[in-house]
């Protein structure tokens with residue numbers, strides 16, 4: 426059975442969930458072209474999640490994917506937080522920010538039992554997870570709703586682990602990919618390889634369908650991934666300039682500029698590895714910082730800087746997530762982009 430038949434879609438194209446850069450509008454547009462649209466929930470309040478799911482259900486009228494992060498919430502380390510704020514203090518001074526008024530807090534909640542209750546109202550065809558999987562009892566609830574379960578693997582070991590937990594398909598996320606790395610069994614960055622190294626190795630070892638992600642930006646890239654054993658592709662960066670995406674002005678400007686040819690994997694925005702366009706905070710404190718608090722705690726102290734800088738038109742403190750191949754980013758409707766990616 427093809428991935429399309431398995432997921433109830435027409436094209437083997439999954440629009441990657443991109444928290445902070447899109448809501449239901451992008452997913453609806455992709456679904457209208459026959460691809461699988463995705464709704465990222467990592468940054469949504471329960472109320473916003475309900476609104477987006479309501480819009481998606483009413484307007485997509487086709488299968489869609491709902492995506493969650495499923496990290497274990499970290500213990501707060503006062504010491505680490507203090508070190509992080511000290512590292513950021515020159516910037517607070519520069520922007521006139523009162524550091525004592527900045528709250529600490531998670532910002533990104535992992536998948537929870539409340540989420541399963543909400544999903545039971547909307548019954549999505551597909552649910553995907555990043556950073557491993559939720560606890561077995563939560564996963565069983567999702568499965569009981571009839572949803573197909575997808576999750577990202579960044580190594581062969583992660584793919585084998587996900588298959589053993591019974592996922593329905595594995596997203597092989599190569600190192601080129603924009604945004605957070607799904608890495609969850611190790612913290613060793615030397616395990617992170619490119620899509621065309623990772624994909625055939627995973628495809629050889631698992632029986633479930635494999636979806637290629639990372640660096641795919643046009644129909645030839647899609648065809649190449651299929652030739653290496655992918656049953657479909659998951660594409661993020663190429664959708665970021667579509668009018669239906671909510672990509673910020675500074676992010677759009679960076680993607681359209683020469684800056685987009687300089688990306689790096691960094692942990693300075695959230696505490697977890699993610700690929701973005703190199704900017705001031707990445708250059709000066711990273712790209713990898715050994716004092717950034719654990720995911721997602723690093724984010725709270727950076728957010729006020731981001732807000733101030735963005736209001737002055739600067740992306741110096743913004744997470745400008747992008748994969749290594751931004752050449753597919755075009756300001757065209759997402760439905761058209763989806764068809765073109767499928768070679769239509």
Ligand SMILES: Cc1cc2nc3c(=O)[nH]c(=O)nc-3n(C[C@H](O)[C@H](O)[C@H](O)COP(=O)(O)O)c2cc1C
Pocket residue numbers: 441442443444446465466467492554555577598601602603604605638639640641659660661662663746747748749750
């Ligand atoms: C702006 C942005 C945000 C992302 N946010 C998420 C997310 O919320 N959940 C997720 O599973 N993956 C997320 N990703 C990773 C994608 O699922 C996917 O692995 C990646 O976009 C594929 O590589 P590409 O960007 O080169 O197409 C994000 C990627 C980008 C570019």
